[in-house]
Amino acid sequence: MKHHLVFALILWVFVSLCISWGGLAQGQEKPPIYIIEVDGIINPATAKFITESIDQATEKGAQCLIIQLDTPGGLMESMRSIVKRILTASIPVIVYVSPSGARAASAGVFITMAAHLAVMAPGTHIGAAHPVSLGEGKESKTMSEKIVNDTVSYIKTIAKTRGRNVDWGEKAVRKSVSITEEEALKLNVIDMVSPDIPDLLTRIDGKVIKFDGMTRTLLTKGVQPRSLQMSWRYRLLDIISNPSIAYILLMLGIYGIFFELSNPGAILPGVVGGIFLILAFYALQMLPISFAGLALILFAIILFIAEIKVVSHGLLSVGGVISLFLGSMMLIESPTDYMRISLSVIIPAVLVSAAFFVFAVTMAIRARLAKPTTGIEGLIGEIGIAVTPIAPEGKASIHGEFWNVFSDQPIERGDKVQVVEVVNLRLKVKKIE
Numbered sequence: 001m002k003h004h005l006v007f008a009l010i011l012w013v014f015v016s017l018c019i020s021w022g023g024l025a026q027g028q029e030k031p032p033i034y035i036i037e038v039d040g041i042i043n044p045a046t047a048k049f050i051t052e053s054i055d056q057a058t059e060k061g062a063q064c065l066i067i068q069l070d071t072p073g074g075l076m077e078s079m080r081s082i083v084k085r086i087l088t089a090s091i092p093v094i095v096y097v098s099p100s101g102a103r104a105a106s107a108g109v110f111i112t113m114a115a116h117l118a119v120m121a122p123g124t125h126i127g128a129a130h131p132v133s134l135g136e137g138k139e140s141k142t143m144s145e146k147i148v149n150d151t152v153s154y155i156k157t158i159a160k161t162r163g164r165n166v167d168w169g170e171k172a173v174r175k176s177v178s179i180t181e182e183e184a185l186k187l188n189v190i191d192m193v194s195p196d197i198p199d200l201l202t203r204i205d206g207k208v209i210k211f212d213g214m215t216r217t218l219l220t221k222g223v224q225p226r227s228l229q230m231s232w233r234y235r236l237l238d239i240i241s242n243p244s245i246a247y248i249l250l251m252l253g254i255y256g257i258f259f260e261l262s263n264p265g266a267i268l269p270g271v272v273g274g275i276f277l278i279l280a281f282y283a284l285q286m287l288p289i290s291f292a293g294l295a296l297i298l299f300a301i302i303l304f305i306a307e308i309k310v311v312s313h314g315l316l317s318v319g320g321v322i323s324l325f326l327g328s329m330m331l332i333e334s335p336t337d338y339m340r341i342s343l344s345v346i347i348p349a350v351l352v353s354a355a356f357f358v359f360a361v362t363m364a365i366r367a368r369l370a371k372p373t374t375g376i377e378g379l380i381g382e383i384g385i386a387v388t389p390i391a392p393e394g395k396a397s398i399h400g401e402f403w404n405v406f407s408d409q410p411i412e413r414g415d416k417v418q419v420v421e422v423v424n425l426r427l428k429v430k431k432i433e
Contacts, residue, residue: 042074073106127178253277296327
């Protein structure tokens with residue numbers, strides 16, 4: 001009997017260990033979770049980063065990808081490419097509007113509603129998705145209505161696909177409504193509210209995600225997300241896509257080319273200026289640029305350069321400053337703040353440009369008014385010593401050179417003389433004490 005009890009005890013311990021090992025192995029075999037952070041304007045660089053992150057997470061066998069989102073909006077085409085990739089993803093994509101104070105505005109609304117799971121942190125908001133086209137205000141009323149109707153149809157399709165509130169999606173586009181995370185949860189715009197990533201992973205553990213006729217059960221509890229970082233290339237493109245940065249690059253590029261044209265052969269200013277101009281044009285082609293504003297900036301540079309060639313007593317410089325300021329204000333047309341150049345950037349740029357060209361004009365005028373310091377004319381006023389008697393002609397040593405000189409007064413050898421005039425390669429001098 002005792003042997004049977006011992007055998008049963010050993011068998012029970014063995015089975016318990018097997019179950020524990022099996023559970024441990026199962027925990028270790030949970031597919032990884034990847035997370036990316038998107039904080040800023042939705043632009044081509046952001047779109048590339050998100051789509052490639054989805055591809056990378058899929059290739060690595062991730063069970064899901066979390067997009068931590070905080071955006072004021074961005075470009076429609078970039079948003080569409082992101083939404084398209086999320087809707088066709090073969091792994092669940094979770095959009096988490098976080099941290100507290102973050103927002104999913106404009107393009108961010110579409111991205112959030114397209115996610116398999118939409119989550120918001122406390123103190124966040126979502127909405128204001130009215131489309132803003134490049135060059136807003138130039139298209140006709142009919143064209144504006146077409147753009148709005150197309151955008152409404154797009155967000156309604158996304159909402160139906162994900163089972164979210166279609167009516168609110170339409171209001172977000174047509175009326176630019178914005179709601180808090182609690183309101184979004186009640187209106188079925190998002191799936192849940194969560195304060196942080198660990199809480200989010202705990203709450204979605206065991207959740208079944210359906211997409212493309214398939215289902216996937218999330219096993220997220222206890223899994224540490226792996227972060228995917230934006231590459232330096234996309235980070236650079238993201239930085240220069242900022243309107244203020246693009247404007248600064250444009251101004252630096254113009255300065256570089258101006259320096260190169262003013263001092264041919266300097267090479268470095270021309271190379272750097274060319275690089276800055278190319279980067280600026282790359283960024284500007286993605287922004288609602290006004291060609292009238294760009295023309296005013298170029299016209300201002302022409303006026304500044306003309307001031308050096310034409311004495312206008314500062315009128316051309318004043319015109320250049322005004323033209324530069326107006327052109328900078330008009331360069332990017334957009335009703336949204338994040339797509340415009342900040343005044344805190346424009347005003348210093350205009351003042352620095354004005355100061356630079358005023359300095360250049362001043363130096364040019366001084367150079368014109370100053371007496372020559374080289375050549376024959378540069379000898380006027382120079383001091384020398386008579387090496388022979390001058391009565392009225394003779395020779396004098398000036399700057400270590402012997403010159404034929406003449407004078408209206410007799411001058412003895414060794415006397416100091418000063419050049420007063422140059423006549424046919426002869427110097428007229430006078431005696432000085």
